[in-house]
Amino acid sequence: MGTVGINFGPINSGQGFDVASTVTQILAAQQAVEDPWKTQLSNLQAQDTALSKFGTDLSTLSTALQSLTDFSGTFVSKQGSSSDTDVVALSSASNLAVAGSHTIVVNKLAQTSSQYSDKITNASDTLSGSLSFTINGQSQQLDFSGKTLTQLAASINGASMGVSASVITDTTGSRLSLVSSTSGAAGEITMNALSSLSDDATGNTIAFQVGMHGQDASLTVDGLDTTSASNTVTGLIPGVTFQILSKSDPDNPVQVQITNDNTSIEQAMASFVTAYNAVVDDIKDQEGKDSSGNPEPLYGDPTVARIQNQLTQGLLSGAPSGSIKSLSQFGISVDQLGHLNIDGGTLDNSLNTNFADIQGFFQNANSFGQNFTSTLNGLSGTSTKGAISLALKQNSAQEATLNQNISDQEARIADNKSRLTDELNLANQILQSLPDQVNEIKQLYSAITGFNTGQ
Numbered sequence: 001m002g003t004v005g006i007n008f009g010p011i012n013s014g015q016g017f018d019v020a021s022t023v024t025q026i027l028a029a030q031q032a033v034e035d036p037w038k039t040q041l042s043n044l045q046a047q048d049t050a051l052s053k054f055g056t057d058l059s060t061l062s063t064a065l066q067s068l069t070d071f072s073g074t075f076v077s078k079q080g081s082s083s084d085t086d087v088v089a090l091s092s093a094s095n096l097a098v099a100g101s102h103t104i105v106v107n108k109l110a111q112t113s114s115q116y117s118d119k120i121t122n123a124s125d126t127l128s129g130s131l132s133f134t135i136n137g138q139s140q141q142l143d144f145s146g147k148t149l150t151q152l153a154a155s156i157n158g159a160s161m162g163v164s165a166s167v168i169t170d171t172t173g174s175r176l177s178l179v180s181s182t183s184g185a186a187g188e189i190t191m192n193a194l195s196s197l198s199d200d201a202t203g204n205t206i207a208f209q210v211g212m213h214g215q216d217a218s219l220t221v222d223g224l225d226t227t228s229a230s231n232t233v234t235g236l237i238p239g240v241t242f243q244i245l246s247k248s249d250p251d252n253p254v255q256v257q258i259t260n261d262n263t264s265i266e267q268a269m270a271s272f273v274t275a276y277n278a279v280v281d282d283i284k285d286q287e288g289k290d291s292s293g294n295p296e297p298l299y300g301d302p303t304v305a306r307i308q309n310q311l312t313q314g315l316l317s318g319a320p321s322g323s324i325k326s327l328s329q330f331g332i333s334v335d336q337l338g339h340l341n342i343d344g345g346t347l348d349n350s351l352n353t354n355f356a357d358i359q360g361f362f363q364n365a366n367s368f369g370q371n372f373t374s375t376l377n378g379l380s381g382t383s384t385k386g387a388i389s390l391a392l393k394q395n396s397a398q399e400a401t402l403n404q405n406i407s408d409q410e411a412r413i414a415d416n417k418s419r420l421t422d423e424l425n426l427a428n429q430i431l432q433s434l435p436d437q438v439n440e441i442k443q444l445y446s447a448i449t450g451f452n453t454g455q
Contacts, residue, residue, distance in 0.1 A: 019424045023417055030413050034406050041402045044395045046297035051395070054282050054307065055381020055388040061275035062376045067268045068362045069369040074268040075359045077261035080240060088254045089243045091232070097239030099355075102256045105220040106248040110231045113180040113188045113214035117197065118206045119173035123149055125201040132194040135162045136182055139192065146200065149174055163189060180214060184229025188214035217244055220253075262351045269347060273332065273340040276311070280338045283308050303391045307379055312338070314375040318368030321360030324350075327368070330358050 067073045076095035082088045088104055115133070126148055132141040140161040144152060149167045153176060156165035163178045180187035197206040216227040221236045234241045240258060248254055286298040298304045315327065315334065324330060331346030350358060362369030380386030 019421060019428055022424055023420045026420055027413055027417055030409070030416065034409050037402045037405050037409075041399060041406075043297065044399050044402075047301070048392060048395055050282075050286060050297045051303070051388055051392050052381070054279070054304075055392075057275065057278045057282055058307075058376060058379055058381060058388065061272070061279055062373070062380070064268070064272040064275040065369065065373060065376065068265075068272060069373055071363060074261070074265050075363070077264045078239065078258055079261045079263075080242075080256060080258045082242070083255040083257075084248070084252075085245075087244065087246050087248045088256060089245060090256065091241040091243055093241075093258055094239040097237070097258050099258050099260050102222055102237050102240075102258070103220075104242075104244075104248070104254045104256055105250055106244045106246065106254070107218040107220070108215070108247060109244060110184050110217035110229060111212050111215035112183040114211035115178045115189050115191060115208045116168070116211045117176040117208050118204075119175055120149060120199060120206065121173045122201065123167070123169060123174040125199050127152055127197055127206070128200055129197040130194055131156070131197060132192040133163075133178075134190045134192060135180060135188070136186060138162070141192075141194065149176055152176065162187075177211070178208075179211075182229070183214070183231075184216045185214045186229060219244060260351065260355055262348060265351060266344065266347055269332065270342060273342055277339045279307070279311065284337075301391075303387050306387050310375050310379060314372045317371040317375070318361070319364070319366045321364050321367060322357035323354055324357040324361045330354070330361075 068075065072095055078093035078095070078097040078099065080090040080093040080097070082090055087106055113135075120127075126146045128145040128147075130141060130143045131152075132139065134140070140159075140163075142156060142159055142161065144155060147155065153165040153167050156163065156178070162181050164181060166177050166179075168175050168177050178189060180189050191208050195208070197208075198204065199206060216229050217231055217233070218225070218227055219233075219236075220226070226236060228236070228244075231244050232241065233244060237256065237258070240256070242256065283304055286296045286301070286304050288299070289295055327333070327340075330350035331343035333341050333343070335341055361367055364370070377383055378386060379388060381388035381392065383389055
């Protein structure tokens with residue numbers, strides 16, 4: 001411990017000394033006790049930052065791998081094409097679709113039933129009567145009085161009668177249009193004899209005519225004759241929805257091709273490689289020293305060594321899947337720096353020739369994908385038993401102890417500062433009062449002896 005000097009001049013000068021500065025000097029030694037704790041705390045916090053980055057990048061890698069190992073993920077994505085999009089246009093191909101070719105012949109399109117009324121010259125005329133029709137095997141009836149066409153259409157739509165009503169107006173007058181809410185033959189609108197509509201202003205009876213009969217589409221899919229109530233066809237090819245737009249030439253059927261979505265798979269592979277390389281870079285960032293010449297926060301840390309070893313071993317894990325035994329067989333290789341690289345041509349060709357085996361390499365029991373997922377779970381920063389999580393937890397315990405030590409020491413310093421300030425203020429007051437005390441002694445001595453102390 002260093003010495004503290006107090007400069008108060010000659011003893012009888014009354015000058016005293018600087019109490020605050022003296023207290024600061026005395027407490028400096030006690031404050032220095034905290035320095036190694038604060039250094040260690042700073043080092044641990046730097047480790048936490050580096051470990052958290054590992055945790056984030058490992059999580060990104062897990063997510064990227066999951067898109068390849070998930071049974072409903074990228075590998076089941078399908079895409080389709082039509083040889084004649086004027087006849088058949090594909091809407092979607094779900095994960096239930098199977099890669100293959102299908103032949104479609106469209107014989108006739110589906111139609112939605114409609115009815116329309118006679119013209120009413122003055123759209124503001126009110127109408128009365130009863131509207132009665134059958135649709136979907138059910139009779140519907142609406143009685144009304146004193147309603148305009150627009151009001152009548154609103155009443156029909158509000159009554160949920162299985163049709164959509166609207167008013168169509170041109171230069172010759174207005175009509176009430178009824179369109180079935182159900183497409184195809186099942187939605188046929190049949191006006192009943194009870195239906196009676198008249199114009200209140202003219203007394204004219206207003207009849208209905210068929211606009212279009214309800215009709216199911218007729219088509220042949222892979223040689224099977226079938227029908228569809230809608231021109232949007234779902235389920236005839238498992239997992240595929242397509243639109244039929246016009247009749248096809250029987251001698252030139254439409255070819256629909258369902259293929260595996262190689263593009264999405266290749267993008268998922270690229271994401272996996274990028275995420276893996278980010279973790280490799282995290283490892284390399286902790287090797288050696290920083291720009292100031294200090295060791296990196298996790299230099300020589302066993303957690304980093306564990307991550308590096310398990311990632312390396314993970315790339316070689318997993319049972320073969322058919323002809324695929326390693327990543328390199330479908331274009332993913334490891335360079336001298338430990339980074340993964342993709343040969344796009346090799347990957348695309350492999351997906352075209354060995355799709356099922358590559359899928360199995362990621363998804364089969366004990367496959368590379370399943371084993372590497374377990375490896376990443378063991379390194380995770382989110383799993384309570386993951387290496388990153390355990391390292392952060394250990395650091396947190398040490399940081400709590402160091403913070404408590406610093407807090408306790410600060411409390412002791414605060415107590416000492418208060419006590420020392422009081423004691424030194426008292427001593428300072430005594431020093432400052434000494435000249436007066438000496439002067440009093442001199443006056444007393446002079447009074448007693450008659451000796452003039454001032455000469």
